[in-house]
Amino acid sequence: MSFAGEQYPGVQVPPPEADGFRLNHTMLRIKDPEASLSFYTRVFGMRVLRRLDFEAMQFSLYFLARPEAGETVPEETGERTVWTFSQRGVLELTHNWGTEGQEGRIYHDGNAEPQGFGHICFSVPDLEAAEAWFDANEVEFVKRSDQGKMKDVVFVKDVDGYWIEVVQADRLSALGDGAPG
Known part of the structure; x- marks a missing residue:
């Protein structure tokens, strides 16, 4: 029998409609991409899997993760985007353009x-x-x-x-x- 999860008030049996759902990423807003990317790649050894820019809305998304040793990450950007959104444990850093010039820590x-x-x-x-x-x-x-x-x-x-x-x-x-x- 496979592990069904710990049971507490409010816990429900997952419906079949949720089969295949998985947590892909969590997002943090960042002030300065260069500083944040330096921190997460240098200190935690993460790799940038994909950067997506949204010029009309003036923001960029950086998706970082720690691929397993020997894991093949697609080189072609479209395939890598699909691969990135199918992973677990991805960190999305969102940079709203222009925030890097603001003083001090700007996010709660x-x-x-x-x-x-x-x-x-x-x-x-x-x-x-x-x-x-x-x-x-x-x-x-x-x-x-x-x-x-x-x-x-x-x-x-x-x-x-x-x-x-x-x-x-x-x-x-x-x-x-x-x-x-």
């Missing part, structure tokens, strides 16, 4: 009041090595793995102030232990 990070969006998350093979890498790259920490009530969980900020959770999966088996359910 979702963690200040009023709270809303919280964070994105990366899983890493070695949390201490990741923390050292972040230090070497002058990444802003919200919380280190040895701080706070939730040990083995790191939070850093990207150049726009969005929070990024960083975890080492094999250290989380007891995370949330004691919660109902």
